[in-house]
Amino acid sequence: MSEDHTHVQEFFGARAADWDRKFPDDGPAFTTAVAESGLRPGDRVLDAGCGTGRALPALRAAVGPAGTVLGADLTPQMLAAARQAGRDTAGTLLLADVARLPLRDGVLDAVFAAGLIAHLSDPEANLRELARVVRPGGRLALFHPIGRAALAARQGRELMPDDQRAEHNLGPLLAGSGWDMISYADEDARFLALAVRRA
Template structure:
């Protein structure tokens, strides 16, 4: 796959048919025969090209081969390959991001005031990370950046970065002065713009169990962490309290339950050192195993 600027007119078929696309559209997949298989425009508009002439040729080729060697899969599978599945994955991921942004954008302006009382719990959780002066720490899904002052207090002149997927949350964080404690960056926590082994501590509050692919995220967090780096998963309420708040029993399938969380951490390079699921908070501390 590629991700490159698309010419104003993209050639679709062997008959020279073209379709005009807006400036700034990006090619997601192409080959020597077809100029464009898939493209995107902006953050939420996507297109997928299915050339009927290619299907007809593939059907004819499949029939010829089947007569000699027996059935070898549908023509669609042979010609189309993994592209639709990959495209569906991209769209699903974008839809997940869109829903997350929509949810938090509506709540961003009131978020800090509504949850300011939780700040001491955040400070106590950060203290359990074991950060040292001069180190680099990140707050993933930082929202309005409630953990960032505590991270700054522990690393001193080190680096503090807050990442969030929602621009409105970062705007609210900047408005209340959190940009003075560290950098605020718009990014997907599963695709961080950080060098490998560049971070000493990762703080993630109320994040992991809401991600569509937690293993992917944990691998990414391991990638950017230095050897011995610390990961702290936190929530200012325990699992049982949160379940009761939503009127449901505590599920054994909860990804944060220790029997579920520990093997996922092990499989992604982390070693669980502390598991504290109290009434007033949830806290799991892990260290990069490598």
Template sequence: METSPMDHETTAEVTGIQEFFTERATGWDARFAEDGPAYRAAVDALGMHPGDTVLDAGCGTGRALEPLRAAVGPHGTVLGADVTPAMLSEAARAGRRQAGTLLLADAARLPLRDGSVDAVFAAGLLGHLPRPQAGVRELARVVREGGSLALFHPVGRAALAARKGRRLAPEDLRAEPNLRPLLAAGGWRMTSYTDEAACFLVLATRQSSSSDPGRPRPRDRA
């Protein structure tokens, strides 16, 4: 498995995420075995082209890697980044290294150069970003201008809340009135919003630097 060392000291927040997913890594795919068609449909909606470079941010066990590989073809590049080693181990065990390169990396601080990818696919990531605005801005940093973002979950907000025994709250970041300005502040323009029982999918386009005047000067990373 290929790994990239994190370029910052592991925080308590990251450690908490790692502990949460380490406990659940074994058997994760079996628990959600019926999600495959929803993943494939979401990848199709991202609209990639053969030869593109795509990042699966917070890839987990890599369930999107094979559809992403199919979308970009043999000459494209597929990267799967996750902060939890146990999830990447499950991805490798499932044979998904054949579809993409696995990176041990925090999605909020990626070891990628500015504008180095054409698209980002992120399944279930938003709720695990300790600082969501900084997180979506980091995703924008690594995507070229005009590139694409898909924020996906195989069930909608209401279904997910019910699964966890909760009720939807007005402050839910994934609600359209909250998510649209969050993305805009991070350098994205939302182009599509779907929140249905069987799918949550938001598509956005990376804006030019000139349309994002508050964006700090980016720093290249190896």
């Protein structure tokens, strides 16, 4: 396992038990983002870097009983917290790295990723791996429950022009990894970028 992966596992592993208590008001933002991500009944969707599985119930509601919901995370403690919260009833949990997903090419209709992009060790390669498992025309939703400026303020740092979630950086990053960005919202109360898998 790479040093990056070990760091991510240690960071989230130490925080898994308190994660949902620390961010108790994020639920409606997840529900809204899922509603805007273009999912249809019967779709197959992956929550990449699912953490404690907060998006899984909304994803299940969007794809219905005929759909498939997968949640993949690198950190066992996060998946344990998802099970403890009962969210494994909404989807299948996988202990897996988004850099090497145990899925066939083009098997999914969509990927939902909350807060993931800041933790990718190689963003272009990792986004290309997400593109690999999504059919042409399928969707990618990159979400965060608060916008870039609000997150920077929470973390006590300046918003930098090289932030990869800035629109002028994210568009080319997605384009270089098989996605076309179709919408971008960066507001205090949410961040949501939607992209379509290029044919």
